[in-house]
Amino acid sequence: MLNTTLPFPLWEGFTPAKIEQHTDSLTIHLSPTRHPICHCGSVSAEVHDTSIRTVSDRSIMEYAVTLKVPVRRLCCPRCGILTEKINWLEPYSRQTTRLVLFVENLLTKLPIKHISELVKLHWTTVKNIDKRRLAREVKEPDWSKVKRLVMDEFALFKGHRYATVIADADTHQVLWINEGRSRESIRPFFEMLGDYCQQIEAVAMDMNTAFDLEVQEHCPNAMVVYDLFHVVAKYGREVIDRVRVDCANKLKHDKLARRRVKRGRWVLLKNRSNLNDKQAGYLEELLTANKDLMVVYLMKEQLKDLWYCRSQDEAKKLWEIWWQQVMESGVQPLIQFAQKLKKYLGGITASAVHPLHTCRLEGMNNKIKVMKRMAYGYRDTAYFFLKIRSVFPGDPR
Structure with missing residues (x-):
């Protein structure tokens, strides 16, 4: 002493x-x-x-x-x-201000666990210091400049627990995140937006009825644009996979051919431009030997063209041609999908006016998943959401 x-x-x-x-x-x-x-x-x-x-x-x-x-x-x-x-x-x-500033500086370079061991503070204490830093540094968006939005969801925890993320379609700044994917879950965002809802011109999303209805209620001037990626992914699950399984079941007498069809899922779902020579040959073999697979594969390619039309009238004419071909195909999974898709036609043709998509947001979601995996999950969702917003501050206008 x-x-x-x-x-x-x-x-x-x-x-x-x-x-x-x-x-x-x-x-x-x-x-x-x-x-x-x-x-x-x-x-x-x-x-x-x-x-x-x-x-x-x-x-x-x-x-x-x-x-x-x-x-x-x-x-x-x-x-x-x-x-x-x-x-x-x-x-x-x-903690003294001197120690807090030291920890905040380390937080930009090291994980919380390492800082906790270095400065002899509990993990939760370091996390709370970081949370206060993020709350101070994460900038609120200039709502007067927000005109177009993209909305998507990502898995927050196991057991079908999701969070909704909303970003500026032009700057790619994450504007808002909240748990859930229901109308009640996303309503606080539009309530926060207030009078600025009137200036929203378009919102890109997947075919989520809850998102659609909430946008229509709060943003009367906004056009809903359904994302190509989600529609094609849904087509792959509900049409191509179903027809592929049916074709495989018809080939029970020919085990080799059945195995070839069953293992052909990814070459059927991948874009043709992304296939190597071996995969392209495999695809041609499958389509030549199975008429129904040929039909649904070609109809998938034609469906994509709807998102690249120069006007809504052109998109509607192309839809009518596609619809007629679907009805004449006789392939039941394809017909059922087209009937469900028809009520979303307005959001598909809107892409001719606002060529929006959620691909950038999907990339953000992948990075969010990496953040979550590296941290072995986050118990404090408010802290996790602040981390996400700090990682995606947006591009300068």
Whole structure:
């Protein structure tokens, strides 16, 4: 146990009265050297009471530092009974401002677990410091410039628990995230948007009825644009996969041919331009040997053309041709899909006016999944959402 006074003022208004040295840490007892100062700036001579607060500070050499700070409550004539102002210690904080700034600087370079071990703070304490930093640094968007939106969902936890993310279609800034994918879950976003809802021109989404209805209710001037990626993915699951399985079942007598069809899923779903020579040959073999697969594959390619029309009238004419060919094909999974797709026709032809898609947002979702996997999940969803918004601040206009 040492009694000493440090020659430089680490703690303004206080001086070490006693230092206890342990194996790998120091406990420093401070004593005040001046009259307490109120947050209003007045110097108060009357102390209501004093309590000892245990505070962590930056390490000195290899020793972790714990401070015992006598924090006084004042009887201020202007403010009433209030805790004194200490420049190097935020109100109610258990870490000095110096330590907090040091941790915030490390948070841009190291994972929380490593910082926790380095500065001898609990993981949750470091996380809370980071959460406050993000809340301070994440910028609110300029809502007056937001004209077009993209909306999508991603898996938040196992067990079909999802979150909805909404981004600016032009700057790709993540504007808002919330748990759930129902109308009630996304309604707070439009309530927050307020009068700016009137200026929204288009919203890109998948064929989610909840998203569609909420946009129609709050954004009367917005056109709903259904994303090509989601429609084609749905076509792959409900049409191509179904027809492929049916074709395989018809080939039970020919095990080799049946195996070829069953294993042909990915060459049927991939874009032709992404196939190598071997895969292209495999695809041609499948389509030549199976008429129904040939039909649904060609109809998929024609369906994509709807998103590249120059006008809504052109898109509607192309739809009528596609619809007629579907009805004449006699392939039931294809006909059923077309009947379900018909009620979403307005959102498909709208892509001729607003050529929006959620591909960039899908890329964001993939990065979000990587963040979640690297952290082995986030228990604090508010913190996770702040991390996402900080990673996607948007492109400058």
